Amino acid sequence: MSWLSNVRNKIASITKKESPDNLWHKCKKCDAMVFLKEYEDNMHICPKCEHHGRIGPMTRFEQIMDENSWKIIPFSAVPEDPLKFKDQKKYTERLKAARAKTEEQDAWVNVTGTIEGHKCVVGVQDFAFLGGSMGLAVGQAFVDAANRAIEDQCPLICFTASGGARMQEGTLSLMQMPKTTVAISMMKEAGIPYIVVLTDPTSGGVMAAYAMLGDVQIAEPDATLAFTGRRVIENTIREKLPDDFQTSEYYFDHGMLDMVVHRKELRAELARVMSYLMAWKTAA
Incomplete structure (x- = not known):
């Protein structure tokens, strides 16, 4: 040299x-x-x-939960590779890489804690983990969150961020749609509020399931929200869609959201909504 x-x-x-x-x-x-x-x-x-940039579960909990109030709910075990799926890589290899990248078990994390003193269960979907895709683990984590909210008699708040169903789990991933819907019905029967915060992006089977079934629907500004892609829709209906189509603001203007809330105001807004929805319990 x-x-x-x-x-x-x-x-x-x-x-x-x-x-x-x-x-x-x-x-x-x-x-x-x-x-x-x-x-x-x-x-x-x-x-x-x-x-508003994309953030993971731990950052989200630090932003909205009362300091030192939240505790992670243990992850329920599910079959990891039920179909023995392989494309360019084995599904098990993709899971291993996603876990190393995010330091999470799967694309959903639940905690119990308080927001401005209001007790709640909060579930956060992590887009960084295989695009936040919904498989057996995510479906079970949602059910775990719903059951814990019913047990603790407190609201469930879910932050969605997903590309849809997890293709490596085939039909089993689609079965999480009715599974989570049943869990939501159980919360409604128990009088437990279910609040959804849609973040960028939320799409596919998640958008068609628990993401749009909240008692209160909130979204962060300018988030991409869709069931299917813009190009697919334009090719199907053969029309040009508005520039703001499939954004939080578009959904709010067309009555599909209750509010669009800036991230800096979200913590206070969630506390306010919970105080209204749980007023019956205080009165009782």
């Missing part, structure tokens, strides 16, 4: 140590470059255009 190459390698090594790749965040909407710490301190919202 020449003297010049040796110097270049040392400079590159020093630069890499002192300038990590994660110093900056590039906004997916406006392309603005924002210091990562500034972005995180702003609740993962772009300070330039107010675009």
Whole structure:
């Protein structure tokens, strides 16, 4: 190795140590470059255009739950690869990679805790885990959350973020739609409020199931919400769709959502909604 190459390698090594790749965040909407710490301190919202970035379960719990109030509900075991599915990779390999990436067992995490003193069960879907896809584990986690809410006599709040059913589990993933619907019916019979917060993106079988069955439907701003893709719909009806089609604002304007709430106001809004929905229990 020449003297010049040796110097270049040392400079590159020093630069890499002192300038990590994660110093900056590039906004997916406006392309603005924002210091990562500034972005995180702003609740993962772009300070330039107010675009709400995707966040995982732990970050979500830290943002909305009362400090030191929340506790994770243990994950129920389900068959991991019931169909022995394999495409370019084995399904078990994809699960292993997703778990290493997110440090979660699957695409849903439940906790019990309080929001501004109001007891609740909160479930968060993680898009970073195989696109938040709904399989046996997600369906069971939802049922676990519903059962815990009934047991504790408190509201269930679900944050959805999903590309739909998990293809590696075939029909079994689609069966989670009626399974979760039955759990919601059980909550209604027990008088337990079910609040849904739709986040970017929520689509497919999840959108057709528990994501749209809440007693109160809330969404974060500018979230993509859809059952099927825009291009599929346009090709089917042979018409050009509005630019804001399949966004939170479009759904709100057309009566499919109760409110669109900025992330910084979400904690207070959830507390307010719970106080209204649980007023009967206080009066009793």
